[in-house]
Amino acid sequence: KGLVVTQLDIEPGECIKVKGKIESDAEGFAVNVGKDSNTLLLHFNPRFDCHGDVNTIVCNSKEDGVWGEEDRKADFPFEHGDKVEICISFDETEATVKLPEAEFKFPNRLGMAKIEYLAVEGDFKVKSIKFS
Numbered sequence: 001k002g003l004v005v006t007q008l009d010i011e012p013g014e015c016i017k018v019k020g021k022i023e024s025d026a027e028g029f030a031v032n033v034g035k036d037s038n039t040l041l042l043h044f045n046p047r048f049d050c051h052g053d054v055n056t057i058v059c060n061s062k063e064d065g066v067w068g069e070e071d072r073k074a075d076f077p078f079e080h081g082d083k084v085e086i087c088i089s090f091d092e093t094e095a096t097v098k099l100p101e102a103e104f105k106f107p108n109r110l111g112m113a114k115i116e117y118l119a120v121e122g123d124f125k126v127k128s129i130k131f132s
């Protein structure tokens with residue numbers, strides 16, 4: 001299992017900064033934010049080679065344990081072994097994932113007003129987490 005943080009109280013406009021290293025042989029990793037593991041505002045899932053996807057970021061939401069419609073992004077600004085800083089923020093309409101050279105948006109389908117849960121899974125070694 002990866003890192004899981006619960007009992008958070010992240011409000012719109014605040015950001016979650018996850019710094020870490022992508023494994024040199026990574027197949028994929030995911031950063032999940034939401035209320036809990038069954039209720040995700042955003043599942044941000046870069047795939048190097050898994051589930052039949054190659055170098056594709058798959059985003060989705062999860063409501064009562066049920067995945068929503070996937071949203072596949074065009075850009076893939078990750079490479080094996082990269083040290084990355086991923087900044088996630090949100091407001092009532094959308095979540096934003098900011099990277100040094102890329103930014104992704106994903107609709108706030110659940111109308112979530114607070115992030116209480118963060119999980120980082122897969123081939124990613126977390127170095128630090130900052131909330132600001």
Ligand SMILES: C=CCO[C@@H]1O[C@H](CO)[C@@H](O[C@@H]2O[C@H](CO)[C@H](O)[C@H](OCc3cn(Cc4cccc(/C=C/CN=C(N)N)c4)nn3)[C@H]2O)[C@H](O)[C@H]1NC(C)=O
Binds near residue numbers: 025027028051123
């Ligand atoms: C074409 C067939 C039907 O359509 C497919 O149907 C699959 C099942 O629904 C979807 O897949 C699902 O998509 C979901 C988002 O929508 C989640 O990502 C879910 O994963 C949940 C999950 C997370 N986690 C932890 C984790 C996360 C990242 C990496 C690792 C491990 C790396 C292992 N590294 C090694 N061994 N080195 C582990 N485990 N499961 C995934 O199964 C595919 O996208 C979808 N594909 C398309 C094109 O439509």
